[in-house]
Amino acid sequence: MTGRTAERLPVVVLTGFLGSGKTTLLSRMLASPDFADSAVIINELGDVGIDQDLVRMTSETVMVMPGGCVCCSIRGDVERALQRLFDDRDAGRIPPFRRLVIETTGIADPQPLLVTLRVNPLAASRLAPAMVVTVVDGILGRDTLATEVEAASQVAAADAIVVSKRDLGQDEALMPVLGDLNPWAGRRSANLLADPLGAILDGECRAGAFLGHFACQPSTISSSRHGDIRSHCLVLDEALDWTAFGVWMSMLLHRHGRNILRVKGLLNIEGASGPVAFHSAQHVVHPPQHLTAWPGDDRRGRIVFIVRKIEPALIEQSLKLFDATAKVTGDGGGRGGYLPAAAGGSIAGRPVRRPTAPRWLKG
């Protein structure tokens, strides 16, 4: 090994379909001494990122590439991001880092990124061959693999596959499917919220053990692949009524189900002292997390939607209308009917007054 090769930094590409658990795993990694001194590049769909706000709490060197998908429209941005990271590091403008983690968007085919990392001169000279860790949703994974070509490509590219959400009751038929798709990758079943990191990422995956991994295939992707999928970020100046939001979200998922690929929000809820993190992937709504503090000075709520075949403006209009109606109706307004708790959604968990739903939301 030459002196130059010895300086090449390990790089992990963290991929996985929307909502599978990439950011959860990334946050765990960055909190671990094994991954101290990591620089992070996060590629998020949409103009306003949520992930980086959460991840920035655990790492100082986070670079975000919003607004496109790393596998198609912004490949040049990867090269620029790398250049800037190394320039800033060499000039002492950011803390020195000894490894790099790149989190792709949930709908990225990672192959073009891997090609870029191999052929870009800066990457080729400063980075070791990438190690690909693919997170597969333990509940939705099999369905997603059957319908989303990018999800299959993510699994195919993996050196290590982490199957998340074991605690929620994983689909037992998923592992054999993953084995068929990629017999070479190590596979782990995990509860990303609770398992020790060492159990999630076995020895092969840990920092420092990345050299000599795999050769990737040339890309065949075209940018039109994501034609039906759009992301949209809502920034909400005013605090939301939690009950109205829960009812609205339940109706939205009930009505538009599989075409709501992902919802992620940092919500400013009336009466709450900190933000509430909200996640759903397709029809699965995760329990909201009450955070103690906002990641920065901006206290406005923001919700990112990744949808297929839906006009994002309609979502925005209907939420605003719904929330406004809830506020006008108020507790004693008496204009709305009562929803049973089940229809009101597990979020609210109590009977709620239903504001008038826009026709677009009705089934």
Ligand SMILES: Nc1nc2c(ncn2[C@@H]2O[C@H](COP(=O)(O)OP(=O)(O)OP(=O)(O)O)[C@@H](O)[C@H]2O)c(=O)[nH]1
């Ligand atoms: N119970 C449980 N929840 C999990 C697990 N892994 C992830 N989650 C939850 O799943 C939701 C989505 O996780 P994220 O880490 O944001 O998923 P992601 O892959 O980064 O999503 P995108 O950025 O949209 O692609 C969050 O509410 C997590 O807390 C797990 O193993 N168990």
